[in-house]
Amino acid sequence: MGTLVGHVAPGFGFFLIGLWHLLNHIRLHAAQPGSYYSLPWFAASRLRYGELLTIMAGCCASVAMELFVGPSRHQPLDPDWTIPSNHLHNFEHSLISISFFTYAAFAIVLDKVMAGPKAARTRDGLTQLIGAVAFGQQFLLFHLHSTDHMGIEGQYHLLLQAVIVVSVATTLLGIALPRSFLVSFVRSASIIFQGVWLVIMGFMLWTPGLIPKGCFLNLEEGHQVVRCHSEEALHRAKSLVNIGFSWFLILITVFSVGLYLALVKIYGETAEYQSLTKAAAELDEEEDGGESDDVESQKKIKFGETKSFIHVGNLKTFAPIDIER
Template sequence: LVPLSLSPRTKQPIRIKEFVKRKNMGTLVGHVAPGFGFFVIGLWHLLNHIKLHAINPNSYKSLPWFPTSRLKYTELFLIMAGSSMSVAMELFIGPNRHQPFDPDGTIPSYHLRNFEHSNISMTFFVYAAFALILDRVGPKAQHGLTQLLGALAFSQQLLLFHLHSTDHMGVEGQYHWLLQLVIFVSLLTTLMGIGNPKSFLISFVRSLSISFQGVWLMVMGVMLWTPEFIPKDCYMNLEDGHQVVRCRGAESLERAKSLVNIEFSWYLIGVTIFAMLLYLALIKFYGEKDEYESLAKFEDHEEETDEDVEAQKKSKVNESKSFIYLGKGSASMDMER
C-alpha cells in the first residue's frame, strides 16, 4: 500500500485502502450519495412542473411534492429512507466505535461535523413525514404548511453549512461557500412559493436549484476525495480523523479556489442549458399532444353539431309532412260534410 500523505498531527500515513473505506460525509461516497438524491428529486420536480404547466398553462398550480401512479408517496418515502440512512451512516456506521460519543459521554471535536450533517438529514425526514401526514389529513393550509416545512429544511441546511465546523478557508470551504448560494436560492423560492403557488417560474427555479445542489455535491465528492483530481501543489491530509485537501502555499490555495469558481461556472452553464432544452422538448411534446386533443375534441364537436343539424332538418321535414297529411285529411273531411 502506498501512503498518500503524512499527517503532521498524528504522524500516521493515509493509505489508499483506508481512503476507500471511509464513507462518512467527509468522503467521496458521503457527498455523492446525498448529492444523487438531491439531483433525482430536483429533476423529478422539474419534469412534473414543466408537464403540469404545458398541459394546464392557464390553471397551473404548483405542488410541493408529486405522487406517482403506483405508489402515491414514493417521493416522500425515498426522502425519509435516504435521510434515515444518512443519519445511521453519520452517527453509527461511520464512526470507528459505531457511536459518535467519547467514553465519558461527550462529543469529540472530530465528530461535530457528523452531528451537523445528521441534523440536516433529520430535518428533511421531518419535512417528508409531516408532508405525508398533512396529505392524509387534508387541511386547508396543507400546501402552505408543506412549503414552510421545506423552507425550514433548507434553512437548517444553509445555517449548518454556513456555521460548519469544517475549515472555511481551504478548498473544501470554497466548495461549501458556493453550495450555500444554491441552497439560498432553494430557500428563497420555497418561501416565495407559499404565497405564489400559481407561479411556474418560481417552481421552475426551485426545482432547478435542488437539482443543482445534487450536482454540486457529487462534483464536490469526486473532486475533493479523488487523488487524481486534487489541484496542483495540493495534497490529502488526515486531520482529526478526516481527510482534508491542503495546499503548500497561499498562491497554490488561491489558484485552487479560482479553479473551483471556474468549475462552478461551467456546471452552472451546463445545468442551465440542460434545463432549457428539457423545457423546450417537454413543451413541444405535451403542447402538441394537448393541441391534438383539443383538435380532436373540436372535430367531435363539429360532428355532433352536424348530426344535430341533420336531425333538426329531418324533424322539420317530418313535421311538414305530417302537417300536409293533416291538411289533406281535414280537407277530405270537409268535402264529405
C-alpha cells in the first residue's frame, strides 16, 4: 500500500471475494430459503479450494511487494537489522495480508481434518472466528496506523474502519446465527464496500489530477502524501471525502439489493417449479399405484430431497394447493 497500485490491487481482490460471496449466498437463499445455512467460503466447480487459494496467493504477493519488491534495497530493514521509520507502514500492511493468509490456510486445514456433517457447525464456526480475527487485525492496524491521521489519507482510513467494523460484527454474528441470510448478506456487501473504497483511495490519493483544490502531493519518508495549503482547503478536502463515501454507500446498497432481486427471480422461480413438478408426480403415482406404490414414492422423494441442490420446504405442503387448483 502507500501507492495507487498498492490500494487498487488489494481493493480489487476484496471486491471479487465479496461479490463471489454475495452471489452464492443469494443463490442458496433463493433456492432453499427454509433450509438456508451460511457458509464461510464457497467451493468452486472445478477447484474446491479456488477461493481460498486465491486469497493466499494475493496475500503472498502483497507481502512480497511490501517487504521485498517495494523497498529500495529489496528488504525493509536497516543495515543494523532494525526497522526504519519509513518502513513501519510496510510491516503494518504486510501483517494484514498475513492475517488473511492465516484465515485461508486454516479454512483448508479445518475442511480436511473436520470432514463430515457432524463436525460442520464447529468447523464453520472456527473458520468464521479466524476470519473475524483477520478483520479485527485489519481494523486495529488501520486505527493505529503509523501514517498521519490528520490529513486526507487519515479521513479515508477513518471511514474504511467503519466498514471494517461491520465486517467484524457480521462475521462474529455469523457464528451464532448461521441460518441468518441478512447477516451473510451484510457481511458480503461490506467486503465489496471495502474493496471499492480501497480502489477509490488509490485513485483519489495518488492521481495528481484528482487531488482536491488547494492540496498537493508531497514526498515524505519515501512515499507520496497529500498535503493542503491551508486549514480551509483541508476541511474542504475532508468534506469531499465524506460526500464521496456517502455516494458509494448508496451505490453499494442499490447494487446489492438489485442483485438480490434479480437472482431471487431467477433461482426462486426455478426452485418453485421443480418442487411443484415433484409434488404433481407424487399425486399421479398415488392415484395409479395405491398404498404400496405410495410407500415407494415416499422413499424416492426422501432420497431426492437429500441429494437435490434445490430444496424448498416439505414437498407434501404443495399437494393441497395442487388439489384445490
